[in-house]
Structures are given as C-alpha cells and as structure tokens.
Amino acid sequence: MVKYIDEFRNPNIAKSLSQKIHEIMPDSKINLMEICGGHTITIFKYGIKKLLPQNLNLISGPGCPVCVTDNSFIDSAIELSHLQNVIICSFGDMLRVPGSHSSLINEKSKQSDIRICYSPMDAIEIAKNNKNMEIIFLGIGFETTVPLIASSIISAKSEGLKNFSVLSGHKTMPNAMKALLDSEDIRLDGFICPGHVSAITGLDLYKIIAEKYKIPCVVSGFEPIDMLESIYMLVKQIKENISTVQNQYTRVVRNQGNQKAIEIMNRVFEPVDAEWRGLGIIPGSGLKIKSEFQQFDANQKFDIPLIEKKENPGCICGNIMRGINTPLDCKLFKKICTPQSPQGACMVSDEGTCATYFKYSL
Amino acid sequence: MDNKITKAHGSGGIFSHNLIKEVFLKYFDNPILNQLRDAALLNQINGKLCFATDSHVIRPLFFPGGDIGKLAVAGTVNDLAVCGAKPLYLSCGFIIEEGFPISDLEKIVASMQKTAQDAGVNIVTGDTKVVEKGNADGIYINTAGVGKIPDNISLAENTITPGDRIIISGTIGDHEAAIICAREEFKITGNISSDCNIVNSLTEKLVKNVPGLRIMRDPTRGGLATILNEFADKQNFGLRIYEDKIPIKNSVRGLCEPMGFDPLYMANEGKIVIIVSNNDADKALAIMKDHKIGKDAKIIGEVIEEPKSRVLLKTQIGSDRILDMLTGEMLPRIC
Numbered sequence: 001m002v003k004y005i006d007e008f009r010n011p012n013i014a015k016s017l018s019q020k021i022h023e024i025m026p027d028s029k030i031n032l033m034e035i036c037g038g039h040t041i042t043i044f045k046y047g048i049k050k051l052l053p054q055n056l057n058l059i060s061g062p063g064c065p066v067c068v069t070d071n072s073f074i075d076s077a078i079e080l081s082h083l084q085n086v087i088i089c090s091f092g093d094m095l096r097v098p099g100s101h102s103s104l105i106n107e108k109s110k111q112s113d114i115r116i117c118y119s120p121m122d123a124i125e126i127a128k129n130n131k132n133m134e135i136i137f138l139g140i141g142f143e144t145t146v147p148l149i150a151s152s153i154i155s156a157k158s159e160g161l162k163n164f165s166v167l168s169g170h171k172t173m174p175n176a177m178k179a180l181l182d183s184e185d186i187r188l189d190g191f192i193c194p195g196h197v198s199a200i201t202g203l204d205l206y207k208i209i210a211e212k213y214k215i216p217c218v219v220s221g222f223e224p225i226d227m228l229e230s231i232y233m234l235v236k237q238i239k240e241n242i243s244t245v246q247n248q249y250t251r252v253v254r255n256q257g258n259q260k261a262i263e264i265m266n267r268v269f270e271p272v273d274a275e276w277r278g279l280g281i282i283p284g285s286g287l288k289i290k291s292e293f294q295q296f297d298a299n300q301k302f303d304i305p306l307i308e309k310k311e312n313p314g315c316i317c318g319n320i321m322r323g324i325n326t327p328l329d330c331k332l333f334k335k336i337c338t339p340q341s342p343q344g345a346c347m348v349s350d351e352g353t354c355a356t357y358f359k360y361s362l
Numbered sequence: 363m364d365n366k367i368t369k370a371h372g373s374g375g376i377f378s379h380n381l382i383k384e385v386f387l388k389y390f391d392n393p394i395l396n397q398l399r400d401a402a403l404l405n406q407i408n409g410k411l412c413f414a415t416d417s418h419v420i421r422p423l424f425f426p427g428g429d430i431g432k433l434a435v436a437g438t439v440n441d442l443a444v445c446g447a448k449p450l451y452l453s454c455g456f457i458i459e460e461g462f463p464i465s466d467l468e469k470i471v472a473s474m475q476k477t478a479q480d481a482g483v484n485i486v487t488g489d490t491k492v493v494e495k496g497n498a499d500g501i502y503i504n505t506a507g508v509g510k511i512p513d514n515i516s517l518a519e520n521t522i523t524p525g526d527r528i529i530i531s532g533t534i535g536d537h538e539a540a541i542i543c544a545r546e547e548f549k550i551t552g553n554i555s556s557d558c559n560i561v562n563s564l565t566e567k568l569v570k571n572v573p574g575l576r577i578m579r580d581p582t583r584g585g586l587a588t589i590l591n592e593f594a595d596k597q598n599f600g601l602r603i604y605e606d607k608i609p610i611k612n613s614v615r616g617l618c619e620p621m622g623f624d625p626l627y628m629a630n631e632g633k634i635v636i637i638v639s640n641n642d643a644d645k646a647l648a649i650m651k652d653h654k655i656g657k658d659a660k661i662i663g664e665v666i667e668e669p670k671s672r673v674l675l676k677t678q679i680g681s682d683r684i685l686d687m688l689t690g691e692m693l694p695r696i697c
Binding site for chain 2: 015044047224350360
C-alpha cells in the first residue's frame with residue numbers, strides 16, 4: 001500500500017504536471033475553489049501553491065463539516081448536555097468549536113457527560129450499556145458520513161433501542177455550491193470537487209454546476225499528484241472554453257456513486273433547509289430524520305430551548321468559507337485566534353482553512 | 363499473599379510491609395533500598411548533577427515491545443541521558459487502584475528491575491498509595507532520577523550554528539503506532555512493536571566521542587516535529603528536514619495513511635534526535651549505526667540561517683513548508 005501511495009507523491013511526476021499547467025495556463029487570472037477541507041490540507045501540506053502559476057488562485061471552500069456547522073447547533077447540543085441522565089456522543093473535533101456562550105469541551109469540564117466517539121456505532125454500544133441514560137449522537141458531516149449515521153439509526157430501530165437519538169446537523173454539497181455561485185461574491189472559474197462525497201453521490205449532482213452555471217468541475221483525489229492532475233484538467237477545460245464534470249479520482253469514485261449507501265441515506269433522511277455558518281440558510285441543503293424514524297430524532301424527542309445566537313464580531317470565518325477572504329485578512333488570526341484558543345470554527349478542525357493556514361504557512 | 367491489591371496494602375501496616383518485602387524488595391534488591399529508611403542515603407557524587415522526573419499513565423499497561431514498568435524506568439533514564447548525564451539512582455512512586463492483580467504488579471516490577479539493570483541504575487527509594495476502585499485506571503507510576511554530567515560537557519541550543527546536521531537514531535512513530543494497535547477502541551490489528559527502550563549507553567558513547575555534539579533530545583510526546591520546534595524556538599537559526607530522508611517503518615505508514623495520523627507528531631520511546639557539527643556528523647552517525655538501537659539512524663536535515671526560529675520541511679514533491687509544533691493532542695494516555 002505504501003509503495004502505491006508513493007507513486008502519488010512522486011516528485012518527477014509533480015514537476016512534469018506543474019510544467020504542463022504552466023504551458024497551457026492563460027494570461028488571465030483563474031480562481032479555482034477546492035470545496036473539501038481535505039484538499040486544502042494537501043495543498044498546504046505538500047506546498048502545491050509553489051508549483052502553480054502566480055495567476056492561478058486556489059480558494060478554500062465550505063467543505064469542512066465542523067466549520068460549516070452553525071452556532072445554533074452547538075448551542076442546542078450544549079442545552080441537551082445540561083439535561084439529567086444524558087450522555088452526548090460526538091466526533092472529537094466538535095468539542096472545541098465555540099458556540100454562542102460556551103463550547104462542549106467547557107461543559108465537559110463542568111459536569112456534562114460528553115464522550116468522543118470514532119463512529120456512531122460506538123454510541124450505540126454506549127446506549128446498550130447504559131439503559132437508564134439517554135444517548136444523543138451529534139450527527140454532522142456531508143454525504144460521506146451520513147450513510148454511517150443512517151445505518152446506526154436503522155440498527156437502533158431493529159434492535160428496539162429506546163435510549164438512542166441523533167441531533168442532525170448534516171449538510172449536502174451541491175446546493176451550497178449553487179448558493180456560492182448565486183451570491184456572486186466571488187468569481188469562480190472551476191471547482192475541485194470533493195472526492196469522498198462523490199464516492200457516495202457519484203458525479204451527476206455536479207451536472208447542474210457544469211451545464212447551467214458553465215463552471216468546470218473535476219472530482220479529485222487527495223494525494224498531491226491527484227490534485228495537480230485535477231488542476232491541470234480544470235485549466236484545460238477553461239482554456240478550451242468547455243465546462244463538463246470530469247472524474248480524476250477514478251480509483252475510488254464511480255460515476256454512479258455508491259447506490260447502496262444512497263439508499264440507506266434516503267431511507268432515514270430527507271432534505272430540509274439548513275443554516276450554514278457564513279452562508280446563511282440554504283434551501284434543501286440539510287438533512288432531517290424522516291418521520292418513520294422520529295423516535296431517534298433528538299429534535300423531536302427533547303424540548304430544546306432556543307438560545308439567542310451570538311458570534312465573535314471580529315471573526316470572519318463566514319467570509320473565509322465563502323472564499324471572499326483568507327485567514328490572513330482576519331484581525332484575530334494568530335493573535336487571539338489560535339488552535340489552542342479558537343475563536344471561530346475554521347480554526348478548530350484540522351480541515352479548517354484557518355487551522356491549515358496556521359499550521360503550514362510561513 | 364492474596365491476589366488483589368486492597369486498601370490495606372496502602373495503609374502502611376502489615377499488608378504494606380508484606381507487599382514491600384514480597385514484591386518490591388524481591389526485585390529491586392540493592393543495599394541502599396534494603397535499608398528501608400524514609401529516604402535513600404546516597405554515596406557522595408562529585409560534579410554537575412542532573413535531576414529528572416516523569417509520570418506514566420499509559421493504557422494499556424502491557425503492549426507489544428514494553429509495559430508501563432519498562433516505560434517508567436526508560437522515561438526518566440532517557441531524560442537524564444539526553445542531557446548528557448550518566449543516570450545513577452531512581453525513585454519510584456506507585457498509585458494503584460484497589461483490586462489491581464498482584465501478579466500484574468509483580469510483572470511490572472520485574473520489568474522495571476530488568477530495565478534498571480540494563481541501564482546500570484538502582485531504584486533506591488519508593489512509595490505506594492492505593493486509591494478506591496474507580497478512582498484510578500489500574501496503576502500509575504512516577505519515577506524520578508539523578509545522574510552525573512561528565513566534566514566539560516554542556517549541551518545547549520546556543521551552541522547550534524548554521525551548517526550543523528540533524529540526525530535521528532531510527533524509525534519514528536513506532537511507540538504511538540503500537541499503542542494505537544493495542545487499544546481496543548480502534549479495532550485495528552497490527553504487527554507493530556513499540557520502540558520503548560533505554561538510550562543511555564548510546565548517549566554516553568556520543569558524549570564521549572563526538573566533540574561537535576550540540577544537543578540531544580528524546581522525541582516522546584509530540585514527536586520529532588515538536589522537538590525540532592523546541593530546538594529552534596526563539597533561536598537565531600532555523601532547521602530544515604527532508605521528508606524523503608526520515609526513516610518510517612512501512613507498517614507505521616500503512617497504519618497512519620488511512621487513519622490520518624502524522625508520524626512526524628507521533629511519540630517515540632527509544633529514539634534520540636541530535637544536532638551535531640557538520641564535521642562530526644558522519645562520526646556520530648557511524649556510532650549510532652553501530653549501536654543496537656541506532657541501526658536505522660539517518661541524517662535528516664540541517665541547521666539553516668533563515669527563516670530564524672522556524673522548522674521547514676522539504677516535502678516529497680520538492681516544495682518547502684512550515685513544520686509546526688503539535689497543537690492539541692493526537693491520542694491521550696500514550697506514556
């Protein structure tokens with residue numbers, strides 16, 4: 001496996017792809033957006049920008065699940081953690097995200113029972129072993145994680161578990177891309193589309209972007225050679241004035257996606273309007289648990305008080321997620337906002353744009 | 363003796379005495395400890411002393427390549443060794459959870475003694491406390507140690523100059539990777555052994571034979587990347603290392619790639635990283651390669667003028683990027 005990975009980090013191939021990009025690069029400025037936080041990490045971790053023409057600009061998009069989660073979701077999770085006999089289960093990253101007044105990690109250090117899980121199936125185990133407690137799993141993430149959480153709900157139902165529920169903050173990708181293009185805040189010339197989301201969804205969902213908005217889309221893998229090749233494919237489309245959906249990540253992504261995973265997802269979840277940090281409410285961009293499974297929907301099961309939402313006025317995470325600003329434009333960046341003391345969500349997750357800038361750039 | 367630790371074993375009474383006699387003295391046996399005073403009376407030591415302490419809370423207690431006992435002795439021995447000292451005496455303090463199997467305690471104590479003997483140190487004083495069931499996770503061990511630094515040796519960051527070389531004594535990330543495999547929650551089976559080991563015989567050879575030796579550290583928690591940043595922090599130089607020169611076992615990479623762990627930030631428990639003058643680099647490397655814990659040693663980078671106080675990584679595809687300290691924690695309870 002390791003030898004296989006090394007082929008995707010081969011310096012000679014990297015150099016030759018870099019040359020090819022330079023050769024076909026038009027004189028005008030090109031803005032490409034990488035949607036996925038995993039791609040942002042690869043770009044910085046391998047120093048890919050240094051191999052690209054100066055007029056080729058890479059913009060980080062809203063593809064880090066922790067970062068796009070709105071304050072109101074954190075506030076609700078904190079309120080739930082204050083209830084008697086409740087155990088909150090969450091992916092680790094969520095704990096440090098600041099909400100309006102506190103973070104889950106702060107509440108954990110007080111008295112709330114909040115546990116880190118690597119999979120919703122761990123939460124199911126906790127539910128089985130703690131029958132007198134209510135176990136609430138914080139469901140976040142895109143199409144990549146949704147099938148897993150859907151199957152945990154299905155197995156909870158088939159096993160007759162009564163003390164397990166999910167607070168769904170799930171988001172889906174294509175409507176957010178459309179919202180970005182509709183807002184016209186920035187001019188985008190191409191999308192580097194998320195590899196793992198596409199492994200589930202397939203390529204069809206990007207068709208509207210390529211056909212209606214005329215923006216080229218390339219689904220990319222996560223190794224440096226993958227990304228350089230994807231960038232080459234995008235620049236080539238732009239140069240030839242065409243816009244189609246192409247799949248660079250053929251070793252993982254099938255054009256039709258993973259039908260089984262889509263089926264599981266659709267069995268449990270249905271689209272709903274969702275609030276994104278920085279992007280506001282985007283119609284049909286979230287997922288809610290269907291009524292057939294409503295006993296596992298924490299929103300239905302518990303009466304969650306509404307908290308007035310508050311954000312740090314200096315934090316520009318929203319603009320960063322829309323690609324309007326970079327972390328270097330933020331007054332808080334590296335001063336009071338650091339990975340040890342994050343003021344905004346983009347500094348929390350490893351995939352967050354601010355955390356990546358902090359970790360890898362000079 | 364009953365087969366479980368009870369509160370009575372920490373009471374100071376007859377059960378404590380029996381535990382000391384039947385477990386601790388049986389293994390640690392040495393004239394200073396055997397006096398069983400409230401404090402160890404040490405022989406006179408001339409010269410500059412070095413003093414270190416280290417607490418160990420690792421889970422699981424037994425793992426491929428080591429156990430909490432070996433780790434607890436090696437931890438303090440290595441802290442003394444990388445300061446250039448010859449370790450001499452150790453203390454150990456146990457905090458044990460009620461109900462802990464005495465057979466496991468005996469295994470741990472035997473392992474401590476074997477490691478201490480290999481390192482040429484004596485465990486000369488100790489303490490045991492027992493806490494109620496549920497108030498600790500099995501056993502925690504603190505060790506402290508004293509060592510002597512040879513005359514005319516002073517290893518420090520301010521002796522480092524541009525052009526010096528950076529050497530690592532072997533493959534990185536082995537310890538933390540072994541712990542990840544040993545932890546049930548990850549449900550991973552892997553054939554990775556911790557590098558948990560004492561380094562003092564290697565450091566003593568380097569101190570004696572390499573006049574251009576500037577500094578040594580053991581890259582434990584936070585890994586190689588964090589130690590290099592500590593070297594460079596607030597200094598008038600920077601460091602550059604080369605990704606393709608850093609020795610990493612294929613088994614460790616094979617674990618890290620899909621899990622998203624970065625070996626550069628992963629803990630090692632039997633490695634040293636040194637900075638040495640360019641002239642003496644080959645000599646230091648040869649000494650390492652000749653030693654059983656340094657067979658995979660490699661020169662991985664050099665000291666540079668700019669950017670000051672920063673660590674650069676020349677990536678596999680040939681670009682420079684910043685290599686920062688570990689922020690947060692990768693995996694809790696690894697040592």
